Amino acid sequence: MRPELQQRVLDAVARLGYRRNENARSIRPGQHSGLIGVAITNIGNPYYGNFALGVEEVAAERGRRVLLGNTGEDLDRERQLVSDFVGRQVEGLIVVPSGPSGEHLRAEALGGLPVVLASRQVGGIDADAVLLDDVEGARQATERLVALGHERIAFLGNNVSMFTAGRRYEGFRRALEAAGIAEDPALASAGQQDLEAARAAMTRLLDLAEPPTAVFAANNRNTIGALQVIARRLADGRLAEAPALASFDDVELIEFVPAPTVVVSHDARELGGIAARMLFERLDGFDGPPRFVELPVSVQA
C-alpha cells in the first residue's frame, strides 16, 4: 500500500471510531475469545461480590473479560450457565459449584476447557480448586467459645451436605469433641441459605427450654440473621443477655454487638484473584495434575 493511501485509511479508521471485532477474531483458528466464564452462587452476597472483584482484576490485567452468571444455588441453572459459557467459546471457567453433582464440570463435558472450582469442591471432579481452610477456621472459632466457658453451643449453617457447610460443621464438631462436650442435636440447625431462614432458625434456638449460651454461625447470612433476632429480643426485653457469637466470615459493625464475638476473617478478593491466576496458569500451558489450595483464615476474638 502506498504511504499516502495507508495514511488516509488510518485517518478514516480514527474518524470512524473503528474497532476490531473481538468476536470475529475469536473464531479464527488459534485465536482466543478473551472471555472467562464465572459462575457464582449469589453475587448479592458481599463475600461473592469481593470474590468477583478479585477475578475481574486479574482477568483485566491479562486482557480478558469476565462473563458473569449467577446460579442462585440452583444446579440446573449452573448446568445451563456452564453450557452457555462453553457455547460462547470461553477460554476457561471459574465456578463456585452450587451442589454435590458435577457431571457438567467433567473435562469431557467441557471439551477440555480448564475449570477452577472456588470456595467449594465437587466429588469426582478432578479440577484445580481453591478453598478457604474451612475446617480449621471453624475449629478454632468454636474452640474460642469453649475457652469462654460455653458448653451449649449452637451451629447455624447451610445444608451440611453442601461442601463448605459440611467442612465447617466438621471443624465445629472437632472442637467440641476435643473439649469432651457431647453434641446436642437440638442445637444444630443447617439448611439456612438466606436471612429469613437464619432468623427462623435462631428464633427456634432461643425458644428452646434450655437455649444455647453461644452460637457458631457458619457464614455471614447466618451471622446476620441470628444477630437480627438477638437485637430484636434485646430491644423488647425478651432476652436479658446476648449469647456469645462466632462468625465464619467477617461482618461489618459486629463491634457493636453487646456480647463476646469471634470472627473468622479471610479475603474473598484474594480467593478470586488466586482462582483467576490458577486458570491463567492452565491457559499458559501448565499441564500438571489438579492443584488444591487452601487459603488460611484468621480467627480474632
Added chain:
Amino acid sequence: MRPELQQRVLDAVARLGYRRNENARSIRPGQHSGLIGVAITNIGNPYYGNFALGVEEVAAERGRRVLLGNTGEDLDRERQLVSDFVGRQVEGLIVVPSGPSGEHLRAEALGGLPVVLASRQVGGIDADAVLLDDVEGARQATERLVALGHERIAFLGNNVSMFTAGRRYEGFRRALEAAGIAEDPALASAGQQDLEAARAAMTRLLDLAEPPTAVFAANNRNTIGALQVIARRLADGRLAEAPALASFDDVELIEFVPAPTVVVSHDARELGGIAARMLFERLDGFDGPPRFVELPVSVQA
C-alpha cells in the same frame, strides 16, 4: 439429506456434546451477540453486588449474558472497558459512570448502541438513566436529625463534584435551610471513597473543638467508616455518647448502634433490574427520547 444420514449426524452431535458456537453466530449479519456490557464502579460494595444481581437476572430471562467490568471509579478504565465491550459486539451497555466526563458514552462513540446510565448521570449524555431519588432521601433523613433537636450536623460523602454525592449534599443542604440552620463548612467532609478515608474524616470531626452531635453519611462506605471510629472511641472511653447518625444506604447490624439512627433504604437489585429492562426495551425497538427514572427511597428512623 437422507433421513438415516440426518439421524446419524444428530446422534454424533449428541455423542460429541456439540454446542453451537455462539460467537460465530453473533457475527452473522442480523444476528446478536447475546452479550450485555455492564461497567460498575466497585463490585465489592454490596450495593453494586446487588445491582449486578438485578441486571444479571433480567438478562438471563432474556437469554443474554453479562460481560462484567469493574472501573474502580477510574475514568480511564471506564473508557477502555466501554471500548472493549463495543469491540466485543455487545448489544447494549449498562454503565455506572465513574466521573463527570462522558464523551465515550455519546451515541456516536458507541456506534448507536443503546446505553443505560445507572445510579449516576453524566452531563451532556442523552441516554436512558435510572437513579435513586437522592435529593429527597437525603433531605428527609437530615430533616429527621433536625427533628431530634440537632443543629450541628456533619456531612460525610464522596466528592460532591460526583453526581450522586452532589445530589445527596443538595438534599442535606435543603433540610438545613428549611430549618433555618446555617451550614458550618467545618462539618462538611467530602471525597471519601473508601472506609479508610471515611474513618479519617470522622476522626477529624470528633476532634473538632465543637464536634457535631449528628452525622449524615451519604453512602454505606461513609456510614461504616464513621461507625468504626465511633465504636472504637466508645470502647476506649474517649467518647461518652455516640452522635446520632443518618445513613444513605441500609447497612446490616445498624440496629446495634447505641444512638438514634435514620436509614435511607432502597433496592439496588431492583435498580439493576430496571436498568436492564430499560435496555431491553431499546433492543426491542423502543425509539423514543431518553427516559429518566427516579426510584423512590424510604426513610426509617
